[in-house]
Amino acid sequence: xxxxxxxxxxxxxxxxxxxxxxxxxxxxxxxxxxxxxxxxxxxxxxxxxxxxxxxxxxxxxxxxxxxxxxxxxxxxxxxxxxxxxxxxxxxxxxxxxxxxxxxxxxxxxxxxxxxxxxxxxxxxxxxxxxxxxxxxxxxxxxxxxxxxxxxxxxxxxxxxxxxxxxxxxxxxxxxxxxxxxxxxxxxxxxxxxxxxxxxxxxxxxxxxxxxxxxxxxxxxxxxxxxxxxxxxxxxxxx
Numbered sequence: 005x006x007x008x009x010x011x012x013x014x015x016x017x018x019x020x021x022x023x024x025x026x027x028x029x030x031x032x033x034x035x036x037x038x039x040x041x042x043x044x045x046x047x048x049x050x051x052x053x054x055x056x057x058x059x060x061x062x063x064x065x066x067x068x069x070x071x072x073x074x075x076x077x078x079x080x081x082x083x084x085x086x087x088x089x090x091x092x093x094x095x096x097x098x099x100x101x102x103x104x105x106x107x108x109x110x111x112x113x114x115x116x117x118x119x120x121x122x123x124x125x126x127x128x129x130x131x132x133x134x135x136x137x138x139x140x141x142x143x144x145x146x147x148x149x150x151x152x153x154x155x156x157x158x159x160x161x162x163x164x165x166x167x168x169x170x171x172x173x174x175x176x177x178x179x180x181x182x183x184x185x186x187x188x189x190x191x192x193x194x195x196x197x198x199x200x201x202x203x204x205x206x207x208x209x210x211x212x213x214x215x216x217x218x219x220x221x222x223x224x225x226x227x228x229x230x231x232x233x234x235x236x237x238x239x240x241x242x
C-alpha cells in the first residue's frame with residue numbers, strides 16, 4: 005500500500021521565500037531544478053495521495069496530477085502585475101463528466117506563508133450562474149441543511165463569495181433563499197497555518213475538509229451535469 009504523504013521538505017519554504025523576494029526569470033531559471041525536486045515533485049506525491057483519499061468518498065473527482073497541478077507561470081497579459089511566477093503551488097480537482105462549464109470542484113494551494121483549502125464554484129459563466137440559482141431556488145432547504153452542519157462550519161466556516169446588492173432578474177426578492185440566490189460565487193474557503201506544509205498532517209487536514217465539503221460540491225454540480233453530453237470540464241480556481 006502506498007505510503008502517506010510525509011510533508012513538503014523545508015527546501016520548499018526556502019524556495020518560495022526566495023521567489024517572493026526575487027520574482028524574476030534571472031533568479032528562477034538557475035533554480036528550476038530546486039523547484040522541480042522540492043516543490044513540484046512533492047506536490048505530485050500529495051495529489052496522488054489525495055486521489056487515493058477521493059477513491060473513498062468522491063471517486064468522480066480523481067484527477068491525474070498532470071491536469072490537477074497549476075503551472076507556476078503567471079498569465080500576465082491582462083494584469084498590471086508583471087511578475088512572471090506564482091508564489092505558491094496549487095491544484096484543483098473537477099468532476100468527470102458534464103458539459104464544458106464552470107463546475108463545482110476542490111482546490112488547495114501551498115506556500116511558505118499559508119495553506120488554502122477551498123471548494124465550490126468561483127466566477128462562473130452567466131449560463132452556469134443561472135442554472136445554479138434556479139436549482140437553489142427549488143432546493144434551498146437541502147442547501148441550508150448542508151451548510152448548517154456544525155463540523156463543516158467549525159472547520160470551513162460559512163459560505164463565501166461575491167453577491168449582488170439586489171435580487172437577480174427573474175427571481176423574487178422575497179424568496180426565502182434570496183441570500184443564497186444573490187451570490188455570484190458559492191465557495192467554502194479556509195486558510196491554515198503554513199507550518200503544516202512540512203508535516204505528515206497536511207494530507208489529512210486537506211482530505212478531511214474535502215470530505216466535509218463534498219455534499220456542497222455535489223449539490224452545486226447537479227444542475228450543471230444533468231442532461232448534458234460528456235465533455236472536458238473547466239474550473240475557475242487559480
